[in-house]
Amino acid sequence: MEKAREVLKDVFGFQSFRLSQEKAISRLIVDNENALVVFPTGGGKSLVYQVPGLCLDVSLQITFHVCSFIYSPIYQGLTLVISPLIALMKDQVDSLVSRGVNAASLDSTQPPERSKWIKAEVLAGKMKILYVAPERLNNEGFVNMMTQVKISLLAVDEAHSRFAVELDVERVLCLTATATPSVSADICSSFLIAKEGVFSTPVFRPNLSLRIEVAETLDEKIDRVVPLLKTRTGPSIIYVTLQKQTEEVANYLMPHGIDAMVYHAGLPSDRREKIQTAFMESKDGVVVCTIAFGMGIDKADIRQVIHLYMPKSLENYSQEVGRAGRDGVTSTCVMFLSSLDIPTLEGFCRGDTCSKQDLELWLQEVATKVPAPDGTLDFNHYKQGKDYDIRANVLGLCYAHLELDHGYIRAITPFYSFYEITPLNSS
Ligand code: ADP
Ligand code: MG
Numbered sequence: 001m002e003k004a005r006e007v008l009k010d011v012f013g014f015q016s017f018r019l020s021q022e023k024a025i026s027r028l029i030v031d032n033e034n035a036l037v038v039f040p041t042g043g044g045k046s047l048v049y050q051v052p053g054l055c056l057d058v059s060l061q062i063t064f065h066v067c068s069f070i071y072s073p074i075y076q077g078l079t080l081v082i083s084p085l086i087a088l089m090k091d092q093v094d095s096l097v098s099r100g101v102n103a104a105s106l107d108s109t110q111p112p113e114r115s116k117w118i119k120a121e122v123l124a125g126k127m128k129i130l131y132v133a134p135e136r137l138n139n140e141g142f143v144n145m146m147t148q149v150k151i152s153l154l155a156v157d158e159a160h161s162r163f164a165v166e167l168d169v170e171r172v173l174c175l176t177a178t179a180t181p182s183v184s185a186d187i188c189s190s191f192l193i194a195k196e197g198v199f200s201t202p203v204f205r206p207n208l209s210l211r212i213e214v215a216e217t218l219d220e221k222i223d224r225v226v227p228l229l230k231t232r233t234g235p236s237i238i239y240v241t242l243q244k245q246t247e248e249v250a251n252y253l254m255p256h257g258i259d260a261m262v263y264h265a266g267l268p269s270d271r272r273e274k275i276q277t278a279f280m281e282s283k284d285g286v287v288v289c290t291i292a293f294g295m296g297i298d299k300a301d302i303r304q305v306i307h308l309y310m311p312k313s314l315e316n317y318s319q320e321v322g323r324a325g326r327d328g329v330t331s332t333c334v335m336f337l338s339s340l341d342i343p344t345l346e347g348f349c350r351g352d353t354c355s356k357q358d359l360e361l362w363l364q365e366v367a368t369k370v371p372a373p374d375g376t377l378d379f380n381h382y383k384q385g386k387d388y389d390i391r392a393n394v395l396g397l398c399y400a401h402l403e404l405d406h407g408y409i410r411a412i413t414p415f416y417s418f419y420e421i422t423p424l425n426s427s
Helices: 002-010 021-029 046-066 086-098 112-123 134-138 140-147 181-191 218-230 243-256 269-281 314-321 339-350 356-367 379-383 386-405 408-419
Strands: 035-038 077-082 103-106 129-132 150-157 172-176 198-200 208-214 236-239 261-263 286-289 304-307 331-337
Touching: 002 021, 002 046, 021 035, 021 046, 021 198, 035 181, 046 077, 046 129, 046 150, 046 172, 086 103, 086 129, 103 112, 112 140, 129 134, 134 140, 172 181, 181 198, 218 236, 218 243, 218 304, 218 331, 243 261, 243 286, 261 269, 304 314
Parallel strands: 035 172, 035 198, 077 129, 077 150, 103 129, 150 172, 208 331, 236 286, 236 304, 261 286, 304 331
Antiparallel strands: none
Protein backbone atom coordinates (compact mmCIF):
# COMPACT_ATOMS: atom_id res chain seq x y z
CA MET A 1 0.00 0.00 0.00
CA GLU A 2 2.97 2.26 0.42
CA LYS A 3 3.34 2.20 -3.35
CA ALA A 4 -0.31 3.21 -3.71
CA ARG A 5 0.15 6.23 -1.46
CA GLU A 6 3.23 7.20 -3.41
CA VAL A 7 1.34 6.99 -6.70
CA LEU A 8 -1.50 9.04 -5.21
CA LYS A 9 0.91 11.82 -4.31
CA ASP A 10 3.40 11.66 -7.16
CA VAL A 11 1.10 10.99 -10.07
CA PHE A 12 -2.22 12.48 -8.96
CA GLY A 13 -0.98 15.11 -6.52
CA PHE A 14 -3.45 14.18 -3.76
CA GLN A 15 -2.46 14.05 -0.10
CA SER A 16 -4.78 11.34 1.16
CA PHE A 17 -7.35 8.81 0.05
CA ARG A 18 -11.02 9.60 0.34
CA LEU A 19 -13.94 7.57 1.65
CA SER A 20 -13.21 3.87 1.24
CA GLN A 21 -10.75 4.33 -1.62
CA GLU A 22 -7.87 2.98 0.41
CA LYS A 23 -9.69 -0.12 1.67
CA ALA A 24 -10.91 -0.98 -1.81
CA ILE A 25 -7.44 -0.53 -3.33
CA SER A 26 -5.91 -2.68 -0.62
CA ARG A 27 -8.47 -5.38 -1.34
CA LEU A 28 -7.30 -5.39 -4.95
CA ILE A 29 -3.55 -5.12 -4.66
CA VAL A 30 -2.80 -6.56 -1.22
CA ASP A 31 -5.43 -9.29 -0.91
CA ASN A 32 -5.54 -9.86 -4.68
CA GLU A 33 -9.32 -10.19 -4.53
CA ASN A 34 -12.23 -8.79 -6.55
CA ALA A 35 -14.16 -5.77 -5.30
CA LEU A 36 -17.29 -3.71 -5.79
CA VAL A 37 -17.22 0.00 -5.07
CA VAL A 38 -20.44 1.97 -4.55
CA PHE A 39 -19.61 5.66 -4.20
CA PRO A 40 -21.86 8.54 -5.16
CA THR A 41 -21.07 10.49 -8.34
CA GLY A 42 -17.99 12.61 -7.72
CA GLY A 43 -16.97 10.30 -4.90
CA GLY A 44 -13.72 9.35 -6.61
CA LYS A 45 -14.33 5.93 -8.13
CA SER A 46 -11.80 6.30 -10.96
CA LEU A 47 -8.86 6.47 -8.60
CA VAL A 48 -9.76 3.03 -7.25
CA TYR A 49 -8.61 1.47 -10.53
CA GLN A 50 -6.17 4.12 -11.70
CA VAL A 51 -3.92 3.81 -8.67
CA PRO A 52 -3.77 -0.01 -8.76
CA GLY A 53 -3.35 0.27 -12.53
CA LEU A 54 -0.03 1.97 -11.87
CA CYS A 55 0.97 -0.02 -8.78
CA LEU A 56 0.31 -3.43 -10.22
CA ASP A 57 2.34 -2.41 -13.15
CA VAL A 58 5.30 -1.34 -11.09
CA SER A 59 5.31 -4.44 -8.91
CA LEU A 60 5.16 -6.64 -11.97
CA GLN A 61 8.00 -4.75 -13.52
CA ILE A 62 10.14 -5.28 -10.45
CA THR A 63 9.34 -8.99 -10.23
CA PHE A 64 10.19 -9.55 -13.81
CA HIS A 65 13.21 -7.32 -13.70
CA VAL A 66 14.76 -9.42 -10.95
CA CYS A 67 14.43 -12.57 -12.97
CA SER A 68 14.63 -10.96 -16.35
CA PHE A 69 17.65 -13.04 -17.30
CA ILE A 70 15.31 -16.04 -17.16
CA TYR A 71 12.09 -14.54 -18.41
CA SER A 72 12.51 -12.05 -21.13
CA PRO A 73 11.17 -9.77 -22.40
CA ILE A 74 9.86 -7.72 -19.47
CA TYR A 75 6.14 -8.22 -19.39
CA GLN A 76 3.74 -5.75 -17.88
CA GLY A 77 0.16 -6.02 -16.75
CA LEU A 78 -2.66 -3.97 -18.23
CA THR A 79 -5.62 -2.36 -16.53
CA LEU A 80 -8.61 -2.70 -18.83
CA VAL A 81 -11.48 -0.33 -18.08
CA ILE A 82 -14.95 -1.01 -19.45
CA SER A 83 -16.82 2.27 -19.56
CA PRO A 84 -20.14 3.00 -21.26
CA LEU A 85 -19.53 6.62 -22.26
CA ILE A 86 -17.02 7.66 -24.92
CA ALA A 87 -17.00 11.30 -23.75
CA LEU A 88 -16.16 10.29 -20.17
CA MET A 89 -13.43 7.94 -21.38
CA LYS A 90 -11.80 10.76 -23.33
CA ASP A 91 -11.77 13.07 -20.31
CA GLN A 92 -10.18 10.39 -18.18
CA VAL A 93 -7.57 9.53 -20.78
CA ASP A 94 -6.63 13.18 -21.35
CA SER A 95 -6.19 13.72 -17.65
CA LEU A 96 -4.08 10.56 -17.26
CA VAL A 97 -1.90 11.42 -20.24
CA SER A 98 -1.34 14.92 -18.83
CA ARG A 99 -0.02 13.21 -15.70
CA GLY A 100 2.42 11.20 -17.75
CA VAL A 101 0.49 7.93 -17.69
CA ASN A 102 0.40 5.81 -20.84
CA ALA A 103 -3.37 5.53 -21.20
CA ALA A 104 -5.73 5.41 -24.18
CA SER A 105 -9.22 4.57 -25.25
CA LEU A 106 -10.07 2.33 -28.16
CA ASP A 107 -13.24 3.45 -29.83
CA SER A 108 -14.84 3.59 -33.23
CA THR A 109 -14.36 7.35 -33.61
CA GLN A 110 -10.58 7.06 -33.87
CA PRO A 111 -8.50 7.17 -37.04
CA PRO A 112 -7.05 3.74 -37.96
CA GLU A 113 -3.42 4.87 -37.36
CA ARG A 114 -4.25 5.79 -33.80
CA SER A 115 -5.91 2.40 -33.17
CA LYS A 116 -2.92 0.68 -34.70
CA TRP A 117 -0.54 2.54 -32.42
CA ILE A 118 -2.65 1.73 -29.36
CA LYS A 119 -2.72 -1.95 -30.26
CA ALA A 120 1.05 -2.01 -30.70
CA GLU A 121 1.54 -0.35 -27.30
CA VAL A 122 -0.83 -2.85 -25.70
CA LEU A 123 0.88 -5.86 -27.27
CA ALA A 124 4.30 -4.53 -26.31
CA GLY A 125 3.12 -4.34 -22.69
CA LYS A 126 3.67 -0.58 -22.61
CA MET A 127 0.05 0.56 -22.26
CA LYS A 128 -0.96 0.87 -18.63
CA ILE A 129 -4.62 1.80 -18.67
CA LEU A 130 -6.89 1.06 -21.63
CA TYR A 131 -10.52 2.20 -21.81
CA VAL A 132 -13.08 0.47 -24.03
CA ALA A 133 -16.87 0.47 -24.41
CA PRO A 134 -18.72 -2.75 -23.46
CA GLU A 135 -19.51 -3.45 -27.15
CA ARG A 136 -15.83 -3.97 -27.83
CA LEU A 137 -15.97 -7.24 -25.92
CA ASN A 138 -18.05 -8.64 -28.78
CA ASN A 139 -15.25 -7.83 -31.20
CA GLU A 140 -13.27 -11.01 -31.96
CA GLY A 141 -10.12 -9.17 -32.96
CA PHE A 142 -10.11 -7.26 -29.71
CA VAL A 143 -10.73 -10.33 -27.58
CA ASN A 144 -7.93 -12.14 -29.42
CA MET A 145 -5.54 -9.33 -28.69
CA MET A 146 -6.57 -9.35 -25.04
CA THR A 147 -5.74 -13.03 -24.69
CA GLN A 148 -2.16 -12.16 -25.65
CA VAL A 149 -1.65 -9.72 -22.81
CA LYS A 150 -1.72 -10.01 -19.07
CA ILE A 151 -4.73 -8.21 -17.64
CA SER A 152 -3.88 -7.40 -14.03
CA LEU A 153 -7.13 -5.62 -13.41
CA LEU A 154 -10.46 -5.43 -15.16
CA ALA A 155 -12.46 -2.39 -14.03
CA VAL A 156 -16.14 -2.26 -14.94
CA ASP A 157 -17.46 1.29 -14.59
CA GLU A 158 -21.24 1.68 -14.24
CA ALA A 159 -21.42 -2.02 -13.43
CA HIS A 160 -25.17 -2.00 -14.06
CA SER A 161 -24.55 -2.58 -17.73
CA ARG A 162 -24.59 -6.25 -18.59
CA PHE A 163 -22.13 -8.20 -20.72
CA ALA A 164 -20.26 -11.45 -20.57
CA VAL A 165 -16.60 -11.28 -19.69
CA GLU A 166 -14.70 -14.15 -21.22
CA LEU A 167 -11.27 -12.75 -20.61
CA ASP A 168 -8.77 -14.24 -18.28
CA VAL A 169 -8.19 -11.49 -15.76
CA GLU A 170 -6.38 -11.47 -12.46
CA ARG A 171 -8.86 -9.31 -10.58
CA VAL A 172 -12.10 -7.50 -11.23
CA LEU A 173 -13.29 -4.20 -9.83
CA CYS A 174 -16.90 -3.10 -10.41
CA LEU A 175 -17.93 0.49 -9.87
CA THR A 176 -21.34 2.11 -9.58
CA ALA A 177 -22.91 5.20 -8.08
CA THR A 178 -26.23 3.68 -7.13
CA ALA A 179 -26.98 0.15 -6.04
CA THR A 180 -29.80 -1.15 -3.89
CA PRO A 181 -28.92 -4.25 -1.89
CA SER A 182 -30.41 -6.48 -4.61
CA VAL A 183 -28.55 -4.79 -7.49
CA SER A 184 -25.37 -5.03 -5.51
CA ALA A 185 -26.00 -8.74 -4.82
CA ASP A 186 -26.54 -9.27 -8.55
CA ILE A 187 -23.26 -7.64 -9.49
CA CYS A 188 -21.43 -9.66 -6.84
CA SER A 189 -22.75 -12.95 -8.10
CA SER A 190 -22.00 -12.12 -11.76
CA PHE A 191 -18.43 -11.05 -11.05
CA LEU A 192 -17.60 -13.36 -8.14
CA ILE A 193 -17.18 -10.69 -5.52
CA ALA A 194 -17.28 -11.75 -1.88
CA LYS A 195 -19.19 -9.79 0.77
CA GLU A 196 -15.95 -8.48 2.19
CA GLY A 197 -15.14 -7.02 -1.19
CA VAL A 198 -18.04 -4.56 -1.21
CA PHE A 199 -17.17 -0.99 -0.31
CA SER A 200 -20.02 1.44 -0.21
CA THR A 201 -20.41 4.92 1.05
CA PRO A 202 -23.91 5.78 2.08
CA VAL A 203 -25.11 8.77 0.15
CA PHE A 204 -25.49 10.83 3.25
CA ARG A 205 -26.60 14.36 2.53
CA PRO A 206 -26.98 16.01 5.91
CA ASN A 207 -28.45 19.18 4.42
CA LEU A 208 -31.41 17.35 2.87
CA SER A 209 -34.51 16.93 4.98
CA LEU A 210 -36.51 13.97 3.64
CA ARG A 211 -40.18 13.66 4.49
CA ILE A 212 -43.05 11.37 3.56
CA GLU A 213 -46.64 12.52 3.87
CA VAL A 214 -49.81 10.59 3.29
CA ALA A 215 -52.37 12.43 1.15
CA GLU A 216 -54.91 10.49 -0.84
CA THR A 217 -56.29 12.92 -3.41
CA LEU A 218 -54.60 15.50 -5.61
CA ASP A 219 -56.67 18.23 -3.88
CA GLU A 220 -55.24 17.16 -0.57
CA LYS A 221 -51.71 17.15 -1.95
CA ILE A 222 -52.12 20.58 -3.52
CA ASP A 223 -53.37 21.94 -0.18
CA ARG A 224 -50.12 20.84 1.41
CA VAL A 225 -47.88 21.85 -1.47
CA VAL A 226 -49.15 25.42 -1.87
CA PRO A 227 -47.79 26.64 1.49
CA LEU A 228 -44.45 24.96 0.71
CA LEU A 229 -44.27 26.80 -2.60
CA LYS A 230 -45.47 30.13 -1.23
CA THR A 231 -42.72 30.15 1.36
CA ARG A 232 -40.04 28.80 -0.95
CA THR A 233 -36.59 30.31 -0.68
CA GLY A 234 -35.33 29.03 -4.03
CA PRO A 235 -36.06 26.97 -7.15
CA SER A 236 -38.39 24.00 -6.68
CA ILE A 237 -39.00 20.84 -8.69
CA ILE A 238 -42.29 18.96 -8.54
CA TYR A 239 -42.13 15.44 -9.95
CA VAL A 240 -45.23 13.68 -11.27
CA THR A 241 -45.57 10.26 -12.94
CA LEU A 242 -47.39 10.95 -16.20
CA GLN A 243 -46.95 13.65 -18.83
CA LYS A 244 -50.57 14.81 -18.60
CA GLN A 245 -50.19 15.29 -14.85
CA THR A 246 -47.69 18.09 -15.43
CA GLU A 247 -50.34 20.33 -17.02
CA GLU A 248 -52.98 19.21 -14.56
CA VAL A 249 -50.86 20.15 -11.55
CA ALA A 250 -49.71 23.45 -13.07
CA ASN A 251 -53.39 24.33 -13.61
CA TYR A 252 -54.16 23.47 -10.01
CA LEU A 253 -51.38 25.78 -8.82
CA MET A 254 -52.30 28.74 -11.03
CA PRO A 255 -55.26 30.04 -8.92
CA HIS A 256 -52.93 30.09 -5.93
CA GLY A 257 -50.70 32.58 -7.71
CA ILE A 258 -48.01 30.01 -8.51
CA ASP A 259 -46.90 30.22 -12.10
CA ALA A 260 -45.27 26.85 -12.71
CA MET A 261 -43.45 25.75 -15.85
CA VAL A 262 -44.16 22.29 -17.22
CA TYR A 263 -41.64 19.87 -18.68
CA HIS A 264 -41.92 16.37 -20.11
CA ALA A 265 -40.46 14.34 -22.97
CA GLY A 266 -43.61 14.88 -25.07
CA LEU A 267 -42.83 18.57 -25.62
CA PRO A 268 -40.94 19.72 -28.73
CA SER A 269 -37.21 19.94 -28.11
CA ASP A 270 -36.96 23.73 -28.55
CA ARG A 271 -39.69 24.18 -25.94
CA ARG A 272 -37.90 21.81 -23.56
CA GLU A 273 -34.64 23.64 -24.01
CA LYS A 274 -36.32 26.99 -23.32
CA ILE A 275 -37.85 25.74 -20.09
CA GLN A 276 -34.64 24.16 -18.95
CA THR A 277 -32.73 27.40 -19.55
CA ALA A 278 -35.42 29.46 -17.80
CA PHE A 279 -35.26 27.19 -14.79
CA MET A 280 -31.45 27.13 -14.69
CA GLU A 281 -31.38 30.93 -14.72
CA SER A 282 -34.22 31.44 -12.26
CA LYS A 283 -33.86 32.32 -8.61
CA ASP A 284 -37.14 30.78 -7.48
CA GLY A 285 -38.68 29.02 -10.48
CA VAL A 286 -41.14 26.16 -10.08
CA VAL A 287 -41.22 23.34 -12.61
CA VAL A 288 -43.76 20.52 -12.72
CA CYS A 289 -42.18 17.65 -14.61
CA THR A 290 -41.75 13.97 -15.28
CA ILE A 291 -38.44 12.20 -14.80
CA ALA A 292 -37.45 13.52 -18.23
CA PHE A 293 -36.41 16.68 -16.39
CA GLY A 294 -33.14 16.51 -14.62
CA MET A 295 -30.69 14.68 -16.86
CA GLY A 296 -28.56 17.71 -17.59
CA ILE A 297 -29.72 19.72 -14.60
CA ASP A 298 -26.85 20.59 -12.34
CA LYS A 299 -28.24 23.57 -10.51
CA ALA A 300 -26.65 24.09 -7.14
CA ASP A 301 -29.40 25.98 -5.33
CA ILE A 302 -32.53 23.82 -5.76
CA ARG A 303 -34.31 24.19 -2.43
CA GLN A 304 -37.22 21.78 -2.78
CA VAL A 305 -37.87 18.52 -4.59
CA ILE A 306 -41.47 17.44 -4.22
CA HIS A 307 -42.70 14.03 -5.32
CA LEU A 308 -46.40 14.53 -5.76
CA TYR A 309 -46.60 10.89 -6.80
CA MET A 310 -44.30 8.10 -5.73
CA PRO A 311 -41.18 7.66 -7.82
CA LYS A 312 -40.91 4.34 -9.56
CA SER A 313 -37.84 3.01 -7.85
CA LEU A 314 -35.42 3.62 -5.07
CA GLU A 315 -32.74 4.59 -7.58
CA ASN A 316 -35.08 7.12 -9.14
CA TYR A 317 -35.92 8.53 -5.75
CA SER A 318 -32.34 8.95 -4.62
CA GLN A 319 -31.34 10.47 -7.94
CA GLU A 320 -34.26 12.90 -7.93
CA VAL A 321 -33.96 14.10 -4.33
CA GLY A 322 -30.22 14.23 -4.93
CA ARG A 323 -30.77 17.26 -7.17
CA ALA A 324 -31.72 19.36 -4.15
CA GLY A 325 -29.20 21.37 -2.18
CA ARG A 326 -26.01 20.61 -4.05
CA ASP A 327 -24.62 23.82 -2.57
CA GLY A 328 -24.87 22.30 0.90
CA VAL A 329 -27.67 24.64 2.03
CA THR A 330 -30.63 23.10 3.87
CA SER A 331 -33.22 21.86 1.37
CA THR A 332 -36.48 19.97 1.71
CA CYS A 333 -37.71 16.88 -0.09
CA VAL A 334 -41.29 15.81 0.42
CA MET A 335 -42.90 12.72 -1.05
CA PHE A 336 -46.62 12.05 -1.00
CA LEU A 337 -47.94 8.54 -0.56
CA SER A 338 -51.41 7.64 -1.74
CA SER A 339 -52.99 4.26 -2.26
CA LEU A 340 -54.81 5.80 -5.23
CA ASP A 341 -51.48 6.14 -7.01
CA ILE A 342 -50.51 2.50 -6.84
CA PRO A 343 -52.31 1.32 -10.00
CA THR A 344 -50.82 4.17 -12.06
CA LEU A 345 -47.37 3.53 -10.71
CA GLU A 346 -47.60 -0.18 -11.33
CA GLY A 347 -49.04 0.34 -14.76
CA PHE A 348 -46.26 2.75 -15.51
CA CYS A 349 -43.58 0.35 -14.35
CA ARG A 350 -44.96 -2.89 -15.71
CA GLY A 351 -47.18 -2.00 -18.60
CA ASP A 352 -50.23 -3.41 -16.82
CA THR A 353 -51.81 -3.37 -13.40
CA CYS A 354 -51.66 -6.13 -10.87
CA SER A 355 -54.81 -7.89 -9.71
CA LYS A 356 -56.29 -7.37 -6.30
CA GLN A 357 -55.42 -10.98 -5.58
CA ASP A 358 -51.76 -10.41 -6.42
CA LEU A 359 -51.65 -7.44 -4.16
CA GLU A 360 -53.25 -9.31 -1.27
CA LEU A 361 -50.80 -12.16 -1.63
CA TRP A 362 -47.97 -9.70 -1.61
CA LEU A 363 -49.32 -7.89 1.44
CA GLN A 364 -49.44 -11.18 3.34
CA GLU A 365 -45.88 -11.76 2.43
CA VAL A 366 -44.78 -8.29 3.41
CA ALA A 367 -46.49 -8.72 6.74
CA THR A 368 -44.02 -11.46 7.55
CA LYS A 369 -41.11 -9.51 6.13
CA VAL A 370 -41.23 -6.14 7.83
CA PRO A 371 -37.85 -4.62 8.39
CA ALA A 372 -36.41 -5.05 11.86
CA PRO A 373 -35.75 -1.90 13.90
CA ASP A 374 -32.13 -2.10 12.83
CA GLY A 375 -33.36 -1.63 9.28
CA THR A 376 -32.36 -5.04 7.94
CA LEU A 377 -34.56 -6.45 5.23
CA ASP A 378 -33.95 -9.17 2.71
CA PHE A 379 -34.56 -7.54 -0.66
CA ASN A 380 -33.52 -10.62 -2.59
CA HIS A 381 -36.71 -12.21 -1.51
CA TYR A 382 -38.55 -9.86 -3.81
CA LYS A 383 -36.28 -10.36 -6.75
CA GLN A 384 -37.92 -13.45 -8.19
CA GLY A 385 -40.21 -11.74 -10.63
CA LYS A 386 -40.64 -8.33 -12.13
CA ASP A 387 -43.89 -7.84 -10.25
CA TYR A 388 -42.11 -8.30 -7.01
CA ASP A 389 -39.34 -6.03 -7.99
CA ILE A 390 -41.49 -2.95 -8.28
CA ARG A 391 -43.28 -3.57 -5.06
CA ALA A 392 -40.02 -4.25 -3.35
CA ASN A 393 -38.92 -0.90 -4.65
CA VAL A 394 -41.93 0.76 -3.11
CA LEU A 395 -40.97 -0.98 0.06
CA GLY A 396 -37.37 -0.02 -0.50
CA LEU A 397 -38.39 3.58 -0.69
CA CYS A 398 -39.43 3.58 2.92
CA TYR A 399 -36.34 1.64 3.78
CA ALA A 400 -34.29 4.49 2.34
CA HIS A 401 -36.05 6.88 4.62
CA LEU A 402 -35.12 4.68 7.52
CA GLU A 403 -31.51 4.92 6.56
CA LEU A 404 -31.36 8.52 5.53
CA ASP A 405 -33.68 10.12 7.98
CA HIS A 406 -32.93 7.97 11.00
CA GLY A 407 -36.56 8.57 11.88
CA TYR A 408 -37.71 5.00 12.13
CA ILE A 409 -41.17 5.64 13.50
CA ARG A 410 -41.87 8.76 11.49
CA ALA A 411 -40.83 7.18 8.24
CA ILE A 412 -42.30 3.77 8.67
CA THR A 413 -45.70 4.76 10.01
CA PRO A 414 -47.07 6.20 6.80
CA PHE A 415 -45.89 3.11 5.03
CA TYR A 416 -47.89 0.74 7.15
CA SER A 417 -51.00 2.83 7.23
CA PHE A 418 -50.61 3.07 3.50
CA TYR A 419 -50.70 -0.68 3.11
CA GLU A 420 -52.83 -1.19 6.19
CA ILE A 421 -50.29 -3.45 7.76
CA THR A 422 -49.60 -3.52 11.46
CA PRO A 423 -45.88 -3.63 12.11
CA LEU A 424 -45.00 -7.00 13.62
CA ASN A 425 -42.45 -5.53 15.95
CA SER A 426 -44.82 -2.96 17.43
CA SER A 427 -46.03 -5.40 20.09
P1 ADP B 1 -16.78 9.32 -9.75
O1 ADP B 1 -16.28 8.46 -10.88
O2 ADP B 1 -16.99 8.54 -8.49
O3 ADP B 1 -17.98 10.13 -10.12
P2 ADP B 1 -14.27 10.69 -10.14
O4 ADP B 1 -13.40 9.50 -10.11
O5 ADP B 1 -14.57 11.30 -11.46
O6 ADP B 1 -15.65 10.38 -9.38
O7 ADP B 1 -13.65 11.77 -9.13
C1 ADP B 1 -14.28 13.00 -8.87
C2 ADP B 1 -13.25 14.06 -8.51
O8 ADP B 1 -12.66 13.82 -7.23
C3 ADP B 1 -12.10 14.11 -9.50
O9 ADP B 1 -11.84 15.46 -9.80
C4 ADP B 1 -10.94 13.50 -8.74
O10 ADP B 1 -9.70 13.98 -9.19
C5 ADP B 1 -11.24 13.90 -7.31
N1 ADP B 1 -10.65 12.96 -6.32
C6 ADP B 1 -10.77 11.63 -6.30
N2 ADP B 1 -10.11 11.08 -5.25
C7 ADP B 1 -9.53 12.11 -4.59
C8 ADP B 1 -8.69 12.19 -3.40
N3 ADP B 1 -8.33 11.12 -2.71
N4 ADP B 1 -8.31 13.42 -3.03
C9 ADP B 1 -8.67 14.51 -3.72
N5 ADP B 1 -9.43 14.51 -4.83
C10 ADP B 1 -9.88 13.32 -5.26
MG1 MG C 1 -16.83 7.92 -12.79
